Amino acid sequence: MLPAGIRWPDISFRWLALLAAVTIGVLIALVGWELYQGSRMAIGQFGPRFLVSSTWNPVTDQYGAWPFIYGTLVSSAIALIIAVPLGVATALYLTELAPMRIRQPVIMVVEMLAAVPSVIFGLWGIFVLIPWLRDHLFVWLKTTLGFLPLFQGPIYGVSMLAGGIVVAIMILPIITSVSREILRSVPNLQREAAYALGATHWEVMRIAVLSYAKRGLFGASVLGLGRALGETMAVTMVIGNRPEVSASLFAPGYTLASVIANEFTEATTDLYLSSLFELGLVLLAVTILVNVIAQLMLRSLAGSGTGKIN
Amino acid sequence: MKKLLIAACIGLFASVASAQMLINGAGATFPQPIYTKWFDQYSKIDTSVRFNYQGIGSGGGQKQILAETVDFGASDGPMSDENISKAPRTLWHIPTVAGAVVVSYNLPGNPALKLDGPTLANIYLGKVTKWNDAAIASQNSGVNLPDQDIVVVHRSDGSGTSYIFTDYLSNVSSDWKAKVGKNTSVNWPAGLGGKGNAGVTGQIKQSPGAIGYVELAYAKQNSLPYADMKNSSGVYITPSIDSVVEALATATIPEDFRFSMVNAPGEKAYPIAGATWILVYQQQKDATKGKKLVEFLKWAYVDGEKMAASLDYAPLPASVQERVLKRIAQITY
Numbered sequence: 001m002l003p004a005g006i007r008w009p010d011i012s013f014r015w016l017a018l019l020a021a022v023t024i025g026v027l028i029a030l031v032g033w034e035l036y037q038g039s040r041m042a043i044g045q046f047g048p049r050f051l052v053s054s055t056w057n058p059v060t061d062q063y064g065a066w067p068f069i070y071g072t073l074v075s076s077a078i079a080l081i082i083a084v085p086l087g088v089a090t091a092l093y094l095t096e097l098a099p100m101r102i103r104q105p106v107i108m109v110v111e112m113l114a115a116v117p118s119v120i121f122g123l124w125g126i127f128v129l130i131p132w133l134r135d136h137l138f139v140w141l142k143t144t145l146g147f148l149p150l151f152q153g154p155i156y157g158v159s160m161l162a163g164g165i166v167v168a169i170m171i172l173p174i175i176t177s178v179s180r181e182i183l184r185s186v187p188n189l190q191r192e193a194a195y196a197l198g199a200t201h202w203e204v205m206r207i208a209v210l211s212y213a214k215r216g217l218f219g220a221s222v223l224g225l226g227r228a229l230g231e232t233m234a235v236t237m238v239i240g241n242r243p244e245v246s247a248s249l250f251a252p253g254y255t256l257a258s259v260i261a262n263e264f265t266e267a268t269t270d271l272y273l274s275s276l277f278e279l280g281l282v283l284l285a286v287t288i289l290v291n292v293i294a295q296l297m298l299r300s301l302a303g304s305g306t307g308k309i310n
Numbered sequence: 311m312k313k314l315l316i317a318a319c320i321g322l323f324a325s326v327a328s329a330q331m332l333i334n335g336a337g338a339t340f341p342q343p344i345y346t347k348w349f350d351q352y353s354k355i356d357t358s359v360r361f362n363y364q365g366i367g368s369g370g371g372q373k374q375i376l377a378e379t380v381d382f383g384a385s386d387g388p389m390s391d392e393n394i395s396k397a398p399r400t401l402w403h404i405p406t407v408a409g410a411v412v413v414s415y416n417l418p419g420n421p422a423l424k425l426d427g428p429t430l431a432n433i434y435l436g437k438v439t440k441w442n443d444a445a446i447a448s449q450n451s452g453v454n455l456p457d458q459d460i461v462v463v464h465r466s467d468g469s470g471t472s473y474i475f476t477d478y479l480s481n482v483s484s485d486w487k488a489k490v491g492k493n494t495s496v497n498w499p500a501g502l503g504g505k506g507n508a509g510v511t512g513q514i515k516q517s518p519g520a521i522g523y524v525e526l527a528y529a530k531q532n533s534l535p536y537a538d539m540k541n542s543s544g545v546y547i548t549p550s551i552d553s554v555v556e557a558l559a560t561a562t563i564p565e566d567f568r569f570s571m572v573n574a575p576g577e578k579a580y581p582i583a584g585a586t587w588i589l590v591y592q593q594q595k596d597a598t599k600g601k602k603l604v605e606f607l608k609w610a611y612v613d614g615e616k617m618a619a620s621l622d623y624a625p626l627p628a629s630v631q632e633r634v635l636k637r638i639a640q641i642t643y
Contacts, residue, residue, distance in 0.1 A: 251523025
């Protein structure tokens with residue numbers, strides 16, 4: 001009877017783990033189904049035009065998602081462009097360069113950043129960051145890089161760029177923390193081998209550490225991207241909330257998550273509500289799509305073969 | 311503080327012990343402060359009943375009363391004919407209080423400003439873009455208006471405040487009516503969106519040359535400057551409780567109480583104001599609950615209305631109050 005007794009926990013754990021894994025899949029499917037059910041009216045009314053139309057007019061019941069999709073993608077892209085180099089550099093400093101005694105305090109500060117609620121970032125954005133951006137950084141960008149369409153037009157302060165910067169600050173902790181764990185998991189053997197070949201400190205980091213860890217670092221960025229796409233509260237407070245597609249990053253924009261949070265409570269007509277549901281569905285689809293693309297890129301990255309393990 | 315905590319604990323126990331009747335309501339956030347006060351005061355008068363009010367927004371309030379998941383709904387805008395037709399039985403609008411929406415700004419020294427409706431509409435349409443535009447300057451002789459761009463700020467979240475504001479602009483400008491219209495959120499032709507009264511205020515305070523609209527109560531509590539508005543009699547009126555009561559008294563109020571009070575004809579009436587409503591079924595399903603609800607509403611109109619001004623809401627004038635009380639008496643259970 002002993003073998004059966006030993007196997008029993010084994011089997012039950014196996015099923016429990018399977019159940020947990022399946023639940024996540026079912027949950028996503030249910031959310032998707034519920035969103036689809038809610039948005040059927042809008043889908044029937046507008047069809048695929050919903051995705052490319054730029055009109056969002058609750059008075060005439062005309063709805064289109066394009067400015068929101070654009071705003072979500074652009075603000076997340078800005079956030080990644082700022083946060084990934086910063087986050088990876090911080091992680092690199094913490095694992096490779098920083099003196100032991102300052103590592104822990106810096107790690108604590110980074111993790112504290114993750115604990116600050118989103119609405120606090122938003123308020124700080126309105127009252128501290130925006131005035132500074134408007135009077136200094138944006139003015140400087142306009143005078144030095146004003147020949148680019150990205151940095152033209154009137155400066156209000158609240159803008160796509162401000163939204164991206166706030167999101168960047170918010171996803172910085174997760175990118176830093178995950179990157180640090182990944183860099184720490186790089187075997188010392190790698191570093192020692194590189195040193196043995198006569199590499200400088202910088203070369204060791206570049207050849208032995210970073211290229212060994214790049215898949216993991218890419219994964220950390222994707223995690224950050226996931227947060228950036230769904231960030232609502234802080235973004236809506238600094239992005240300007242105008243459903244318009246503009247080449248300039250100084251112009252106000254709008255994101256999918258923000259418009260849902262803003263308008264859901266007061267939406268009175270069925271079509272209006274249904275269109276907001278469809279925005280939710282679009283957001284879910286955009287998130288999944290971005291993740292799939294990231295996975296594909298990850299695969300090609302692995303295939304590019306720098307001869308590294310994993 | 312400690313005493314308060316103890317009182318709260320006792321209150322909690324008492325409510326559990328005596329198994330009070332719970333009346334559920336949901337909807338608009340604008341009147342939430344006064345409703346909360348009413349419920350609190352009323353629970354001292356009639357200890358057998360307790361109210362639970364969820365400020366989930368007017369859209370949610372309308373949905374929930376239509377689905378009969380609450381005993382009463384609340385909305386900042388009257389329901390559309392389309393939505394009313396979905397009600398299983400006769401659904402009544404009962405106006406409770408009114409509020410003003412004020413136009414605030416950020417100019418050097420924040421001088422007192424005067425504005426008329428068409429100019430305000432043109433600013434929000436993006437046609438008047440400078441503070442020293444002749445349309446503004448001609449109404450404000452003696453005020454030094456800067457050669458500065460106007461930064462237009464509006465609410466980004468759907469709200470009753472936006473409804474009142476766009477209702478007013480539609481009323482005074484045919485251009486606005488044709489191009490934009492009125493709703494809890496609209497397709498704004500110009501400007502930046504701020505979330506909530508706080509978001510709009512933040513953006514006004516942070517952007518030199520900004521103009522925006524907020525509730526009167528909010529502007530007062532945060533000492534924002536606000537403009538005198540020209541009413542339909544051609545007089546510039548400072549927003550206040552009195553000038554809103556005046557607007558209520560002179561607005562045309564139809565039998566079903568679904569009225570708009572913007573640009574009311576009274577000489578002392580402030581033009582950008584709106585009422586808020588409680589939504590109840592004429593035929594109550596639950597007899598005891600219905601009876602309690604009617605008793606509460608009667609109390610609210612006689613005693614509750616007196617608390618309105620202290621919370622910066624305009625109470626209903628006597629003439630309207632009388633009509634509303636008659637309507638409440640017709641609720642059956």
